[in-house]
Amino acid sequence: MDKNAIKKYAVWARKELLSRVAQKAQQYGITETEMVDAGADSVNGKVLSAEEMQQRRALIAQINEKGYQQVMEEVAYTWFNRFSALRFMEVNGYLPSHVRVFTDENNAFKPQILAEALHLELDKLDKDKVYALKETEQTEELYKYLLIVQCNALNGILPGIFQTIADYTELLLPDNLLREGSVIEQMISQIPEDNWQDAVQIIGWLYQYYNSEKKDDVFAALKKNVKITKENIPAATQLFTPDWIVRYMVENSLGRLWVEGHPDAKAQLLPTPEEQAAYTAGNRDPEDTKWHYYLEEAQQEPKVQAQLAEIRKQYADLTPEQIKVIDPCCGSGHILAYLFDVLMQIYENYGYTPRDAVGSILQNNLYGLDIDDRAAQLAYFAVMMKARRYDRRFFSHTTQPHVYAIEESNRIEKPDVEFFCNGKPSLTDAMHAILTQLHDAKEYGSILTITPQDWNALYARFDEVADESSFHRESIRKKLLPLVRVAQTLAQKYDVVVTNPPYMGASNMNSDLSEYVKKYYPDSKSDLFAVFIEVCSRMAKQNGYQAMITQHAWMFLSSFEKLREKMMLTETVGMAHLGARAFEEIGGEVVQTTSFVRVRTHIDNYKGVYCRLIEPTTQQGKEDMFLAGENRHTANQDNFAKIPGSPVAYWIGQDVFRVFSEKSVRDYAEPRHGMSTGNNDVCLKLWFEINRRKICFDAGSLEEFDSSNCKYAPYKKGGSFRLWYGNNDYVIAYDKKSRQIMESLPGYRSSSTGFFFKPSINWSDVSTSAFGMRVSPRGFAFDGRGASMFCNNDVMMYIAALLASKFTTYILNILNPTLTFNIENVAAIPVIIDKNKKKQIEFTAADNIRLSKTDWDSFETSWDFTRHPFIKAITKYPNMMDIGNIYLAECYDIWAGECEERFEKLKANEEELNRIFIDIYGLQDELTPEVEDKDVTVRKADLCRDVRSFISYAVGCMFGRYSPTFDGLAYAGGTWDDSKYNIYKPDADGIIPICDDEYFEDDMVGRFVEFVRVVYGDSSLEDNLRFIANALGGKGQPKEVIRNYFLNDFYADHCKIYQKRPIYWLFDSGKKNGFKCLIYLHRYQPDTIARIRTDYVHEQQARYRTAIEGLEKQVAAATSTSERVKLTKQLNKVQAQDAELHQYEEKVHALADQMIKIDLDDGVKHNYEIFKDVLAKIK
Secondary structure (H helix, E strand, C coil): CCHHHHHHHHHHHHHHHHHHHHHHHHHCCECCCCECCCCCCEECCEECCHHHHHHHHHHHHHHHHHCHHHHHHHHHHHHHHHHHHHHHHHHCCCCCCCCCCCCCCCCCCCCHHHHCHHHCCCCCCCHHHHHHHHHCCCHHHHHHHHHHHHHHHHCCCCCCCCCCCCCHHHHCCCCCCCCCCCHHHHHHHHCCHHHHCCHHHHHHHHHHHHCHHHHHHHHHHHCCCCCECCCCHHHHHCCCCCHHHHHHHHHHHHHHHHHHHCHHHHHHHCCCHHHHHHHHCCCCCCCCCCCCCCCCCCCCCHHHHHHHHHHHHHHHHCCHHHCCEEECCCCCCHHHHHHHHHHHHHHHHHCCCHHHHHHHHHHHHEEEEECCHHHHHHHHHHHHHHHHHHCCCHHHCCCCCEEEECCCCCCCCHHHHHHHHCCCHHHHHHHHHHHHHCCCHHHHHHHCCCCCCCHHHHHHHHHHHHHCCCCCHHHHHHHHHHHHHHHHHHHCCEEEEEECCCCCEHHHECHHHHHHHHHHCCCCCCEHHHHHHHHHHHHEEEEEEEEEEEEHHHHCCHHHHHHHHHHCCCEEEEEEEEEECCCCCCCCCCCEEEEEEEECCCCCCCEEEEEECCCCCCHHHHHHHHHHCCCEEEEEHHHHHHCCCCCCCCCCCHHHHHHCCCCEHHHCEEEECCEECCCHHHHEEEHHHCCHHHECCCCCCHHHHHHCCCCEEEEECCCCCCCECCCCCEEEECCHHHHHHHHCCCCCECCCHHHCCCCEEEECCECCCCCCEEEECCCCEEECCCCEEEECHHHHHHHHHHHCCHHHHHHHHHHCCCCECCHHHHHCCECCCCCCCHHHHHHHHHHHHHHHHHHHCCCCCCCCCCCCHHHHHHHHCHHHCCCCCCCHHHHHHHHHHHHHHHHHHHHHHHHHHHHHHHHHHCCCCCCCCCCCHHHCCCCCCCHHHHHHHHHHHHHHHHHCCCECCECCCCCCCCCCCHHHCCCCCCCCCCEEECCCCCCCCCCHHHHHHHHHHHHHCCCCHHHHHHHHHHHHCCCCCHHHHHHHHHHHCHHHHHHHHCCCCCCEEEEECCCCCCCEEEEEHHHCCCCHHHHHHHHHHHHHHHHHHHHHHHHHHHHHHCCCHHHHHHHHHHHHHHHHHHHHHHHHHHHHHHHHCCCCCCCHHHHHHHHHHHCCCCECCCC
């Protein structure tokens, strides 16, 4: 199946149909902003027929009720559905007329229905009209007429998708359907004909892709806090279930129900070992209908077997026609279609003929519901095509499936209800309950609870009304009857419930839905999929089956703990734990899923079969692992209660359950949630944005901080995966005035301020990697994203070592294997203090912190950074250096050696700690001590990165931020101290131009070369420049490569390293490189821009004018064509630069005249915005 072609077509078709339908509406005087009066008998000069007037009035009424956009969307998708259904039927030969509607017998876009128009036998076909349109060669009009008649003819056998077209949908049928590029022509040409063989697949993918752009729009709106409305729930939650997962769910629920009661059926329905092996190997027969995804039950204890035998006696008494199955969120019908297949096998196993089985399945067994009208239409169609596949004469029957869209009672007329109830109290009470419970039903869908009624009495009354002559009759048939059918479907119990429910977090729900789930589903309110777990369990009969695929969060998160407790009252028969990337349409780690089958009973010590499929990173890889029988576990779910929070940790052994009987972290430490400032942009800054002198780094208490008279304190805010030490980037404005401002902000929250400034253990609460524990000294406040724990000094290093070990990662993967590390989970980690190993553990942990801190401080974004490693190498190993003739290559080698030694030492230390803790907890069968290189969080040397960081350091020295002979920041605000700069003097005015040639005395490249010469010596200069150029890459001489780096890449690197809060600002005239210069934010003065203008921009403009005059003379004097072309090219370049700089100068002039002052406390984001017209964009 060519999914790319299907997606391309469906996405385009939606936009095309919406546009064409809107054009038709406009022809009838209807647009989004205005409408010609509903009673008009002519519009835009066209006289309307009586039928058109009626249809137009109906259209306007719908728009007034639902809104223009919603009605256009509905009409567009109605025609899309009909076109898709007709195409499927013609390709498969299912059209009763046996005449193709879109193509000829060779699949060319030459509709056979046009060629056969005079010979068609379709109900209500007006042959005279056909003759007239033929004679006048109105081919387009003839085709539209035949299309409508064909759809109406199909209404008799497929009313669920081909409703009689006598309404406004006929009015808005697009024009020019026969043209090249029309919706129909593109459907034929883009989607291969053989893709239309399987109704479930083609319809399912068309539905998903048709909705894809609307889904994107809904999720984009969520980012603006626009909640999902009932109209958008289908688009937001639609997800086509992979075929193998559908088979797994159905075979292990409906299939299991049958074979457990009728074990002799296994020989017919289940594959032999040889057949299964061939299937697993990929040798698959399209005609093979065996249940290859069926899981045999785990070996049970005798007492369990005895209880199962009693349940199976009930199953044995079932006959096929007694089994009721439902998909309450049926989407386009994928699950329903396979339920149909398996029911057919059950009927045939019981002795039914296919023809008899089909009618019984539709009448007795199969039910489907969806909140989306369009999805219900498609699911209905998929089921009907299944019936036609099994019974060639099926269309001669009148049997219809129980597949319905959720109906609302909001627009039911009271007189219709009164006529229907006919004064009978029982009918009145029943209808009152149904109408009340289905009010606004599309807000809630299948999660509604409907009171059971006397359905036979209600249907008997419908039969009476059908025989009566009353103007209420049609309204009752069209409005009341569907309501009652939906109500009955929701109210009754089922032997099997199978579904892929919508996934929608509580924060995305609209207020009505949110309040409803809070009220009726408090244990599962966090997400709609969890609500459906409860709903489906309620729908199932005692000893009935429930099979679902959901996000796996319910298995672990504390917000679902009460739901887990409820679920433990029923048994997990089997689970395919899929993890991330189970759906090929969804990448990344966010959507992690599990598919499970449960039986609505509880048996002590029952063992379920769990397939752990989280490691493969593709949909196919997970299916292959399942079929291969790999990573299968048996587990008694009663054991889960032995673990804090009762996570569904099916994969762990008995030794691990024993571990949870020990004390836990909460017995030795107090984990705390951090604060929410209410506005991070106001309250937080990256430490390098502000004047460093305003930061107090080591206050031991609030009183000590206040007495420092500083404004800022270090602030822990999570960050990327890193162990032992680091991620110290932020500071918080926390002086008394700032605290008062913060506490007044909406959203401010803090219950842990009493723990601020104390030494702590921190971690990021969200990580795509492992659990990253870091130790912080005193002085820090902390964020909700950077949770912290506090413990006595006598156990702090021991607990830190434990939290950094593989044991903790293993335990957290049991307690909550999601992307989130809650403090509740960390607090529950078991702790055994081994006094014999305590000193060794603490010594090793302290060494690891030292190693990690040394690594962190080697980079300039650390506030404890001293000098660049290439500078340190000179003073650290003076005996290895020839002072005055130092080679950067040697400095890099020294640095690389240090990195390697630090890396290997940390790795060895971590492995030793792992070995110790594995022994302490007795988990040698579960864990190994080895640490992968990717999990060691100190950095190895990287030539490209480290040379670029050296260049950044050199720029810092040019501005006076650093000095090669001074440790740490030489200047970051405050008082300038010339004595710090003894061998290399910073730029005098703090403005350094970057040009494509060395136009200025303080040109950036010239200054950089001078820095390298001063620090490393004259003799080695050329070698050092070559070393730098080779590391940067690029062509040309070293200085040329370095200049290109400064022109094109330096600023992007700087913005990346400084997290889009640059401290060096690039004044940039534009793409022509007319003028660029850097300034250092902390040296900015109100006259800085004026000096840029007068001392640099004006000088560069004069230089361009001189160059242009000279080049013009050279072009005029050129004696050869090649020389003239070359000179002209140069002239054009300089002229373009001059023109660019002229416009730029005007912008600079406007700012220079303002003499703007800035406050570093406002931060880079605020201050950069002031000058954005003359600065490079931050990318």
